[in-house]
Amino acid sequence: MKVFASPSRYIQGKNALFTNAKTLKQLGDSPILLCDDVVYGIVGERFESYLIDNSMTPVHVAFNGEASDNEISRVVAIAKENGNDVIIGLGGGKTIDSAKAIADLLAVPVIIAPTIASTDAPTSALSVIYTDEGAFEKYIFYSKNPDLVLVDTQVICQAPKRLLASGIADGLATWVEARAVMQKNGDTMAGGNQTLAGVAIAKACEQTLFADGLKAMASCDRQVVTPALENVIEANTLLSGLGFESAGLAAAHAIHNGFTALTGAIHHLTHGEKVAYGTLTQLFLENRSREEIDRYIDFYQAIGMPTTLKEMHLDTATQEDFLKIGRQATMAGETIHQMPFVISPEDVAAALVAVDAYVTSR
Numbered sequence: 001m002k003v004f005a006s007p008s009r010y011i012q013g014k015n016a017l018f019t020n021a022k023t024l025k026q027l028g029d030s031p032i033l034l035c036d037d038v039v040y041g042i043v044g045e046r047f048e049s050y051l052i053d054n055s056m057t058p059v060h061v062a063f064n065g066e067a068s069d070n071e072i073s074r075v076v077a078i079a080k081e082n083g084n085d086v087i088i089g090l091g092g093g094k095t096i097d098s099a100k101a102i103a104d105l106l107a108v109p110v111i112i113a114p115t116i117a118s119t120d121a122p123t124s125a126l127s128v129i130y131t132d133e134g135a136f137e138k139y140i141f142y143s144k145n146p147d148l149v150l151v152d153t154q155v156i157c158q159a160p161k162r163l164l165a166s167g168i169a170d171g172l173a174t175w176v177e178a179r180a181v182m183q184k185n186g187d188t189m190a191g192g193n194q195t196l197a198g199v200a201i202a203k204a205c206e207q208t209l210f211a212d213g214l215k216a217m218a219s220c221d222r223q224v225v226t227p228a229l230e231n232v233i234e235a236n237t238l239l240s241g242l243g244f245e246s247a248g249l250a251a252a253h254a255i256h257n258g259f260t261a262l263t264g265a266i267h268h269l270t271h272g273e274k275v276a277y278g279t280l281t282q283l284f285l286e287n288r289s290r291e292e293i294d295r296y297i298d299f300y301q302a303i304g305m306p307t308t309l310k311e312m313h314l315d316t317a318t319q320e321d322f323l324k325i326g327r328q329a330t331m332a333g334e335t336i337h338q339m340p341f342v343i344s345p346e347d348v349a350a351a352l353v354a355v356d357a358y359v360t361s362r
Contacts, residue, residue: 166272
C-alpha cells in the first residue's frame with residue numbers, strides 16, 4: 001500500500017508570521033504559544049502581541065529545551081488548566097516536536113512556525129522524543145500532519161548561518177535515504193510504500209540544495225532574503241519534510257541516532273552536522289562511486305559540515321565506541337533496516353572509520 005502524507009497548509013514568505021491572522025484564527029482563538037526564552041526575545045513577544053491585536057488570547061509557555069515525555073506532560077497540564085484550543089510551536093526542531101505531541105494528546109490543532117531552517121520537523125506527522133538528558137528514546141507517530149506550517153523567511157534569514165547549513169545537510173540525506181528505500185521497496189515513515197510523488201520530491205530536494213545551497217548561505221550571511229534562500233528554506237523544510245516522511249529514512253538517520261549512545265563533545269553538534277557524517281557513512285556502506293562521494297564531501301566542506309572523526313569530536317573514540325554507535329543504529333525498529341541489505345553493528349563501525357580515512361587521505 002502506498003502512502004503520502006503532508007500538512008493541510010504550508011505558507012512561506014517574508015513576514016508570514018504577521019500577515020496570516022485570518023488563517024490562524026480558523027484553527028483556534030486561545031493558543032498555547034510554546035517557545036524558548038531566546039526565541040521569545042527574538043520574535044515570540046512580537047508574535048504574541050500580533051495575536052492579541054487580532055483578538056486572540058495566547059498563553060505563552062517557556063519551552064525547557066528538551067522534547068521529553070516530562071516536558072510534554074507539563075505543557076499538556078497547563079493547556080488543560082487554561083482551556084487552550086490550539087497549540088503553536090515557535091522555534092526549532094525540539095520545540096516543534098513537543099508542540100505536535102502536546103496537540104495530539106489534547107486532540108486540538110497544531111500550528112508549526114519554525115524560526116530556523118535547520119530540520120525537516122515542521123511538516124511531518126511524527127516527533128522524535130528524547131530523555132530529559134537528551135538521549136534518543138523513540139519516535140511518536142500521529143494520525144495527521146500539522147494543520148498549518150507557517151514559515152517566515154524574514155525571521156529565518158536572521159538565524160545563524162550554521163543552522164541553515166545544518167538544514168541543508170539534513171535535507172541532502174533525503175534523496176540518499178529515499179533511493180535506498182526504493183531499492184528495497186521498503187516502508188516509509190508515513191507507514192506504507194513510496195509514492196511517485198514522495199520520491200520525486202526527495203529528488204527535487206537534492207537538486208535544489210546542490211543548485212542553490214551556496215547562494216543561500218551567502219544570503220543568510222548578510223541576513224537578506226533572496227530567491228536562492230527562499231528555495232533552500234523550502235527544500236530544507238517542505239521538500240525534505242515530505243520527502244523523508246513519504247519516501248523514507250534509511251541508514252543516515254539511524255547512524256545519527258547511534259551517535260546518542262556516546263557522551264561528550266559530539267553532542268555540541270547540530271542534528272544536521274551529525275546527519276552529514278551519517279550520510280557519508282551510508283554512501284560508504286552502499287559502496288557508491290568516488291564521484292558521488294566526493295561531490296557530497298566537497299559540498300559539506302563548503303558549507304562547514306564535519307567530514308572527519310576529528311570534526312565529529314570522535315578522534316579519540318575506541319573501537320568499542322564505534323560498536324556502541326553501530327549497536328544503537330541497528331536496534332530493532334531503526335530505519336537502517338530499510339536498507340536493501342542487512343547491516344551489522346560491525347559494518348557501521350567499519351564505515352564510520354573508513355569515511356574518515358578516505359576524507360583525510362584525499
